[in-house]
Amino acid sequence: APRSFILHFYILLYKFLTLAIVITQNMFQIDTLAVLFDDILLEPAECMQDMIHPESTRDCILDYLGGYVAKKFAKISCKDCLQTLRSNSREPTALTQIKTRGFLQVPSEKLLRLLQIVEEHVEMCTVDKIACASVYMNIVENILLDDRTSSASVGCGSHFVSTTAEVVHFFIKCRLHFFTREQNKLFRAGGRRLSCPAKGGRKPGT
DSSP states (O other): HHHHHHHHHHHHHHHHHHSOOTOOOOHHHHHHHHHHHHOOOGGGGSOOOOOOOOSSHHHHHHHHHHHHHHHHTOOOOOOHHHTTTSSSSSSHHHHHHHHHHHHHHBBBBHHHHHHHHHHHHHHTTTTTOOOOOOHHHHHHHHHHEEEEEGGOSOOOOHHHHHHHHHHHHHHHOOOHHHHHHHHHHHHTTTTTTOGGGGGOOOTTTO
């Protein structure tokens, strides 16, 4: 399909552009994500309004991380965008109440729905790998190709593309930071040093 061809072209272009710059240029990555998301995201009014009820340990942790994201973006200038990131009606999970002492925001259902999609692809792309640049790009590619992403935007009708791109970028960076930190602890305990498989390094466990 033409849409699929265009999307794959943009993904390939994104990979080449990202490899040509230093990884610390976060604004470039966010802007590029916004271009990619612009092709697939629906208007906020068209998005599904599925109810999310965190129950499992995994969902409680994601709810906690969602509160961290909501707090991070609490100072954005658009109040309408802010309202799509936090909830004034949903009760925080027990983990959020215990760990944050009221400092974190309660994430909205729309934000949690987006983060659930991102988290699934983070988990899939970090199995037996370390958090190098290629892992970030693989996660982004999988998110863009996920059929659920089109109805998982956050932000107001004017800013939903850029806001979604910023949230996804921030969450992936946080998750890869935490993942790398835990992996380094494990490898230090085993007397081994991490190297990036994408750069020819030895994969963990080999």
